[in-house]
Amino acid sequence: MNKHNAPRLRSAALPASSAGSGAAPHPDTLIDLMSIIERAPERQGGDRLRLADAIFESAADGILILGPDLKVIAMNPAFAATSGYEAREVVGRVPEFMATAARGANFLKHVGDALASQGAWKGEVWVRHRDGGVHPGWWAIRSIFTAGGDVAYYLALSGALDFGPRANGDRGVRLANFDPLTGLANKRLVRELVEKAFTGARDGKGFAVLYADLDSFGAIVERWGHRVGDQVLFEIARRMNGVLRKCDSLGRLGGDDFVVILPGVESETDVAKVARSLLDAVAVPLPVDGPARELAITASIGAAVYPKDGGSAASILHRAEVASAYAKEHARGSWQFFTDEVGSREVPRLSLEASLQHAVERNEFVLHFQPKFDLRLGRIVGVEALIRWQKRGHGLVPPAGFIPLAEETGLINEIGDWALRAACRQAKSWSDAGLPPMRMAVNLSARQLSKEDLLSGIVRILEKTGLPPNLLEIEVTESALMEKAVKGIAALRALREMGVHLTADDFGVGYSSLNYLKNLPLDSIKIDRAFVAEIGGQGDGAMLAGAVIGLAQSLEKRVVAEGVEQRNQLEFLRQHWCDEAQGYLFSRPLPADEFERFVRERPRL
Numbered sequence: 001m002n003k004h005n006a007p008r009l010r011s012a013a014l015p016a017s018s019a020g021s022g023a024a025p026h027p028d029t030l031i032d033l034m035s036i037i038e039r040a041p042e043r044q045g046g047d048r049l050r051l052a053d054a055i056f057e058s059a060a061d062g063i064l065i066l067g068p069d070l071k072v073i074a075m076n077p078a079f080a081a082t083s084g085y086e087a088r089e090v091v092g093r094v095p096e097f098m099a100t101a102a103r104g105a106n107f108l109k110h111v112g113d114a115l116a117s118q119g120a121w122k123g124e125v126w127v128r129h130r131d132g133g134v135h136p137g138w139w140a141i142r143s144i145f146t147a148g149g150d151v152a153y154y155l156a157l158s159g160a161l162d163f164g165p166r167a168n169g170d171r172g173v174r175l176a177n178f179d180p181l182t183g184l185a186n187k188r189l190v191r192e193l194v195e196k197a198f199t200g201a202r203d204g205k206g207f208a209v210l211y212a213d214l215d216s217f218g219a220i221v222e223r224w225g226h227r228v229g230d231q232v233l234f235e236i237a238r239r240m241n242g243v244l245r246k247c248d249s250l251g252r253l254g255g256d257d258f259v260v261i262l263p264g265v266e267s268e269t270d271v272a273k274v275a276r277s278l279l280d281a282v283a284v285p286l287p288v289d290g291p292a293r294e295l296a297i298t299a300s301i302g303a304a305v306y307p308k309d310g311g312s313a314a315s316i317l318h319r320a321e322v323a324s325a326y327a328k329e330h331a332r333g334s335w336q337f338f339t340d341e342v343g344s345r346e347v348p349r350l351s352l353e354a355s356l357q358h359a360v361e362r363n364e365f366v367l368h369f370q371p372k373f374d375l376r377l378g379r380i381v382g383v384e385a386l387i388r389w390q391k392r393g394h395g396l397v398p399p400a401g402f403i404p405l406a407e408e409t410g411l412i413n414e415i416g417d418w419a420l421r422a423a424c425r426q427a428k429s430w431s432d433a434g435l436p437p438m439r440m441a442v443n444l445s446a447r448q449l450s451k452e453d454l455l456s457g458i459v460r461i462l463e464k465t466g467l468p469p470n471l472l473e474i475e476v477t478e479s480a481l482m483e484k485a486v487k488g489i490a491a492l493r494a495l496r497e498m499g500v501h502l503t504a505d506d507f508g509v510g511y512s513s514l515n516y517l518k519n520l521p522l523d524s525i526k527i528d529r530a531f532v533a534e535i536g537g538q539g540d541g542a543m544l545a546g547a548v549i550g551l552a553q554s555l556e557k558r559v560v561a562e563g564v565e566q567r568n569q570l571e572f573l574r575q576h577w578c579d580e581a582q583g584y585l586f587s588r589p590l591p592a593d594e595f596e597r598f599v600r601e602r603p604r605l
Helices: 027-038 041-059 077-083 109-118 169-177 188-202 217-224 226-241 270-284 314-329 340-344 346-362 404-407 412-432 454-465 478-485 486-498 514-518 529-534 541-554 567-575 592-601
Strands: 063-065 072-074 120-128 133-147 151-159 205-212 249-254 257-263 299-306 335-339 365-374 379-391 395-397 437-445 471-475 502-509 522-526 558-561
Touching: 063 077, 072 346, 072 529, 109 120, 109 133, 120 395, 188 205, 188 249, 188 299, 188 314, 205 226, 205 270, 205 314, 217 226, 217 314, 217 404, 217 454, 226 249, 226 257, 226 270, 257 270, 257 437, 270 299, 270 365, 270 592, 299 314, 314 335, 314 340, 346 379, 346 404, 365 592, 404 412, 404 502, 412 437, 412 592, 454 486, 471 478, 478 502, 486 502, 522 529, 529 541, 541 558, 541 567
Parallel strands: 299 335, 379 437, 437 471, 471 502, 502 522, 522 558
Antiparallel strands: 063 072, 063 151, 120 133, 133 151, 205 257, 205 299, 249 257, 365 379, 379 395
16 A cells, blocks of 8 residues: 555465354455456556555555554545544554453454454454544454565455344344443343343242442543443443343443342342452452553442342343442442332432323423524524423422433423424514524433434424524534434434534533534534533632633634623633623523513613
């Protein structure tokens, strides 16, 4: 390949498989083609290099070229497109974003050993996308030698895994049942294993379930990023496995939630011993990125035992989770059996969940509206729609009282769709009534962002209500933008091309890369209210707020401040060229009729 000016290349033979049985997909075809190119007569060397370069640039599948130290020398456009990484983020680094389901963090060592002994490796690889998602593939890696027999490069070629009828059976089962990061049973398999333990326990042997939730894992990810978070999860899984019996099962439900299934337990004393052993294993300081940095990790564990704590597999699993939440609330780093006292806490939650379901069916929600002022023009340019629950017999319930539960149960999709329709109808009504043009801002939840029909659903609402796209603003939290799938980002990009205004909410409290955030389809960035509250306070509050505004402006996005409550905060924001602001200094959130009067009577600051 002409960009590397390598000496004459000689190939290492690729063994049939270094990672399991079954024919390898597409990468082998590319390897064969590259071998043919290399065997071309020397007098055709220039043509050979041009052909190799053309394959590198135009191949539909990803190609990485690694140096002898396994650091990336080059990547082709296909790898950039499918992984989301830019060359400057990858070149010169060992590709730590690659891991296998079976070997996890040991993947690169395993590959290095295979290349050293056999000159080649191929097998299943899971690549962490730049947006945080994990994508399976089948990779072939082989050595490229100099004429003197030294390793010049490693050529890594990717291909999609075959999920069709011809797919290797063992590989398909693994993909369907195991977590790609830790290799543990995934949510689907965990439920099957609990059911199996329940069936086996009917002969009187009993079984128990432990539900472990890591404490402050979200803070670790926010402070150190996803890569360190993955290291923590992988190591915690390894440690937990180390204290269990061969007949026990360990699974990861997602996030930082683990489940242990203990078949044939004789007493609660045995369960308690396992819980203590798990807590001790987790609590050992965990080195990340080398021994120079250690993290203190704790977990909260809940335990439920059959048949005492439930008559079904689902109830045992659920009550172990409830006990874990109780332990986390009362004493982090501890364990808790499910008891009547713990169970009594289920009733309010279940009652609230049932009431929320009825609220969706009875249309018990209402929107309040808060104005957004342009600080240069001094007039209202937008309005944020904020949902409230008119719970029967309780008055208005603020979002914090029900949105987290709606997210957890999935009801947020229905509630969010209702809020978007109602906000668009109201915006169109105000526009028809002659109010000045105002963008209607509606919050989009993380769960909504991952919906398959996100784009088509919003388009339908705009068409049905008749609201022009340029009068709609979608707000998505910074953390949700970092975590959600490429499809969600693609939908937002399409909406922006239609004219919909897009805003990153709660900016500054997440863990995003500024470069990544800059490349997202955003028009505005809303500074989290916590930073605004620091203005005028003790210490470095104003300096911190100014720095956050500067960061947002460096991304070439409009800057919006929320939670403005004091005059000195407003003056500070103006001096630092903040574009827009909202907060109680201007107006609290108002019902629709009161908001309309506010706009007519006070359209300017």
